[in-house]
Amino acid sequence: xxxxxxxxxxxxxxxxxxxxxxxxxxxxxxxxxxxxxxxxxxxxxxxxxxxxxxxxxxxxxxxxxxxxxxxxxxxxxxxxxxxxxxxxxxxxxxxxxxxxxxxxxxxxxxxxxxxxxxxxxxxxxxxxxxxxxxxxxxxxxxxxxxxxxxxxxxxxxxxxxxxxxxxxxxxxxxxxxxxxxxxxxxxxxxxxxxxxxxxxxxxxxxxxxxxxxxxxxxxxxxxxxxxxxxxxxxxxxxxxxxxxxxxxxxxxxxxxxxxxxxxxxxxxxxxxxxxxxxxxxxxxxxxxx
Amino acid sequence: xxxxxxxxxxxxxxxxxxxxxxxxxxxxxxxxxxxxxxxxxxxxxxxxxxxxxxxxxxxxxxxxxxxxxxxxxxxxxxxxxxxxxxxxxxxxxxxxxxxxxxxxxxxxxxxxxxxxxxxxxxxxxxxxxxxxxxxxxxxxxxxxxxxxxxxxxxxxxxxxxxxxxxxxxxxxxxxxxxxxxxxxxxxxxxxxxxxxxxxxxxxxxxxxxxxxxxxxxxxxxxxxxxxxxxxxxxxxxxxxxxxxxxxxxxxxxxxxxxxxxxxxxxxxxxxxxxxxxxxxxxxxxxxxxxxxxxxx
Numbered sequence: 001x002x003x004x005x006x007x008x009x010x011x012x013x014x015x016x017x018x019x020x021x022x023x024x025x026x027x028x029x030x031x032x033x034x035x036x037x038x039x040x041x042x043x044x045x046x047x048x049x050x051x052x053x054x055x056x057x058x059x060x061x062x063x064x065x066x067x068x069x070x071x072x073x074x075x076x077x078x079x080x081x082x083x084x085x086x087x088x089x090x091x092x093x094x095x096x097x098x099x100x101x102x103x104x105x106x107x108x109x110x111x112x113x114x115x116x117x118x119x120x121x122x123x124x125x126x127x128x129x130x131x132x133x134x135x136x137x138x139x140x141x142x143x144x145x146x147x148x149x150x151x152x153x154x155x156x157x158x159x160x161x162x163x164x165x166x167x168x169x170x171x172x173x174x175x176x177x178x179x180x181x182x183x184x185x186x187x188x189x190x191x192x193x194x195x196x197x198x199x200x201x202x203x204x205x206x207x208x209x210x211x212x213x214x215x216x217x218x219x220x221x222x223x224x225x226x227x228x229x230x231x232x233x234x235x236x237x238x239x240x241x242x243x244x245x246x247x248x249x250x251x252x253x254x255x256x257x258x259x260x261x262x263x264x265x266x267x268x269x270x271x272x273x274x275x276x277x278x279x280x281x282x283x284x285x286x287x288x289x
Numbered sequence: 290x291x292x293x294x295x296x297x298x299x300x301x302x303x304x305x306x307x308x309x310x311x312x313x314x315x316x317x318x319x320x321x322x323x324x325x326x327x328x329x330x331x332x333x334x335x336x337x338x339x340x341x342x343x344x345x346x347x348x349x350x351x352x353x354x355x356x357x358x359x360x361x362x363x364x365x366x367x368x369x370x371x372x373x374x375x376x377x378x379x380x381x382x383x384x385x386x387x388x389x390x391x392x393x394x395x396x397x398x399x400x401x402x403x404x405x406x407x408x409x410x411x412x413x414x415x416x417x418x419x420x421x422x423x424x425x426x427x428x429x430x431x432x433x434x435x436x437x438x439x440x441x442x443x444x445x446x447x448x449x450x451x452x453x454x455x456x457x458x459x460x461x462x463x464x465x466x467x468x469x470x471x472x473x474x475x476x477x478x479x480x481x482x483x484x485x486x487x488x489x490x491x492x493x494x495x496x497x498x499x500x501x502x503x504x505x506x507x508x509x510x511x512x513x514x515x516x517x518x519x520x521x522x523x524x525x526x527x528x529x530x531x532x533x534x535x536x537x538x539x540x541x542x543x544x545x546x547x548x549x550x551x552x553x554x555x556x557x558x559x560x561x562x563x564x565x566x567x568x569x570x571x572x573x574x575x576x577x578x579x580x581x582x583x584x585x
Contacts, residue, residue: 003416003424004369006451010413011402014449043451050517054448058411065408103371103403110408143406 005034009044011100013052015059015091020052059091066090066110069139072188073114073131079210080123089113105143111136126216127184130177134185134224137173141226141233145171156280157287162256166249166276169286171228174238174246179220182235184213227284245275252288293468294545296439297502300470301391303357303548304332304574305565308505310363310554311342317554318561321350326558330565332574333357335550336388339364339400340380344387352388359503359548360390364405367397367425367442368415372405373432382436391547393432394472394503397425397442397463414445417452417459426466433469441502443472446480446522456481457492470502473539476509476552479531480520489531490538501543506536506568507552524552526560540571 009031013020022030027045036044067074067087074087090096090113099109114132117123148170157164168174178184191210201207223243225236238246248258255276262272279285307320314320320334336348336358352358362381366372385393401409415421425442432440442463444456452459456478464471482489508525509532511518520529528536540546549572553561573581 003418003421003452006416007368007399007413008402010449010451011411014411039453040451043453047449047451048517050515051448051519054512054514054519062408065410068407100402105404105406106408107406 006036006040008100008103009034012097014055015062015096015100017052018092019097020049024049059088062106063087063090066107069107069142070110070114070132070135071192072185073128073135075188075192075210076125076128076131076213077114077123080125086122089117107139108136108143111139125213126218127178127181127213130181130216131184133175134177134181137175137226138233138235141171141173141228145228145233160255160280160287162259163254165252165254165288166258166280166285167252167288168246168249169227169283171226171233172284173226173250174224174243175226176221176223176243178216178218179222180214180216181222181224184216187213225284241271242275242279245272246279246284249279249285293464293470293500297470297500297545297547300439300502300545300547301357302575302578303359303391304577305330305568305572306333306335306357306359306548306550307331308335308337308361308550308552308554309347310337311345312347313554314345314347317556318558320347320554321354323558324351324356327562327565330562330569333359333391333548335359335361335394335548336390337361337363337395338384340377340384340405344384348388358388358390360385360388360393362393362395362400364400365395365428366399366401367395367428368399368421370424370428373428375435377405378432378435382438385436385438390438392439392441392470392502393436394441394443396445396474397429397460398445398447412445412447414447414450414456415452415459417450417454417456419454419462421452422454422459422462423466426463426469429463429467429469433467439470439502441470441472443474443505444477444481446474446477448480448484448519450481450484455485455492457496461496464497464500469500470545471497471500472503472505473501473535473543474505474507475535475539476505476507476522476528476532478535479529480509480522482531483520489534493535493538498539498542499544501539502545503548503550504536504539504543504546505550505552506532506564524555526553526556526564528564537571546572 013023027041077086090110093113095109095113099106111132115129118129191208194208195201223238223240225238226233245262259269259272307318307323309320323331334351348358365377396412398415399413402411403409415425429440429442444460460471479489482491506528508523508527509529510521510523510525512521549568551561551564551568
């Protein structure tokens with residue numbers, strides 16, 4: 001086994017006590033597929049089992065970093081479950097283990113865990129899935145922006161033909177959500193602000209409670225554009241035709257095929273062309289190879 | 290090709306220094322304040338940071354005053370080649386150059402698991418095997434080649450060490466392959482020896498002491514989990530006896546030693562003065578050495 005695989009295994013064990021138990025009680029099964037040599041297995045199992053618990057705050061510190069990006073959804077979840085364990089379950093989930101093993105993003109794995117828990121009925125508030133999707137979209141934008149480049153509007157080529165391919169620029173995304181999603185976010189943020197004035201209030205019976213979330217209407221949608229702003233990723237409203245055009249550009253697509261597809265769906269070709277032009281000019285779209 | 294010995298001869302003797310991290314002055318020791326009040330005790334500042342946080346106002350003030358600095362990275366997995374990208378190299382060089390750092394240094398292991406991203410931070414020692422040592426050596430070689438700066442790998446702290454090698458043998462191999470200098474953290478080494486039930490000076494006889502350019506010393510705390518005893522790398526103001534033993538053994542034998550850092554920035558200054566005085570008597574600054582020579 002390479003030292004890289006061994007390091008990933010250590011990380012998984014440092015975060016997940018259930019996994020540690022499995023390794024010590026049934027190492028054959030727990031370590032399947034990792035191709036440890038006998039010597040490595042011996043070294044691992046020779047570690048005093050108590051050592052894995054030496055940093056009891058490790059999960060909390062990591063959770064804190066994750067929750068910063070998912071603060072609205074996790075606040076609603078905690079208000080509903082009143083249990084930290086409901087979030088700490090993440091560290092025993094396949095999403096955590098896969099992210100560590102595949103060198104993936106823990107933040108995005110956390111969003112998958114939250115969405116999966118919604119699907120499995122772990123929490124009931126109907127606002128949660130869309131809030132998670134919105135927070136995951138912002139988290140995704142931050143990462144593509146950091147990975148793929150600056151938000152500066154790149155220079156457009158002199159000629160753009162209908163055979164050119166377009167794609168959302170790094171740091172941009174679009175999504176459709178429950179109409180009152182922004183109100184819900186503001187509602188939760190007001191609550192969090194109030195709690196931040198004196199966090200020890202949480203200990204009091206008469207502490208502020210997170211109640212009265214705006215009702216949702218699944219029939220009505222709001223369309224949002226995420227993009228780089230002065231202080232991070234900003235959100236702005238989109239009309240439906242713009243959303244439909246930009247949605248198609250989440251993956252690189254030829255302008256000709258995009259226009260023909262959209263002509264059938266809804267927006268007129270002329271309107272779609274205008275949307276493409278505007279988006280190329282303001283940097284939300286880019287021409288790709 | 291310039292050898293380590295040639296490069297070491299050009300490095301300045303910095304004396305005893307203080308460590309610090311981003312915005313540490315707000316909650317710990319302000320290096321500039323310390324220098325102003327105890328100029329004879331600290332002679333350089335080791336600033337620890339990462340690309341996300343960059344330089345703080347304190348280190349900029351220190352550097353503006355023309356005082357010596359070293360840059361301690363907190364965000365590169367030296368054991369993992371995929372982590373060393375051109376962005377990290379160029380940006381780190383830029384930060385270090387801005388404060389005119391004498392060299393780069395940092396714990397050689399893992400500062401994060403997976404990609405460099407929020408929530409991924411976790412300092413872990415390397416797996417103590419030959420393959421890991423060779424990969425670390427390649428990364429150090431690349432850092433030195435691309436930044437033009439000396440890069441000193443440091444033996445990191447840990448309670449869990451995997452691999453068949455002793456940590457000093459691991460770093461001896463790294464230094465040999467990369468032809469680089471070393472940063473020996475005496476407190477981390479004392480912790481390692483304790484985890485393996487070894488005396489503090491074990492394996493130092495095979496360790497290339499002539500490559501030690503910098504040393505760290507810090508306080509530790511005896512702790513236990515459900516009865517299992519270990520040393521917490523707490524950076525308290527009182528170094529443990531094993532840490533002193535290592536330091537005192539190495540200083541007279543490390544012919545290229547240029548700097549000793551007392552990692553104590555989260556304590557009150559007055560709690561740390563005694564150790565600073567002791568370190569200065571063991572390892573006087575260049576100016577004091579010259580004065581002694583003149584007097585003779």
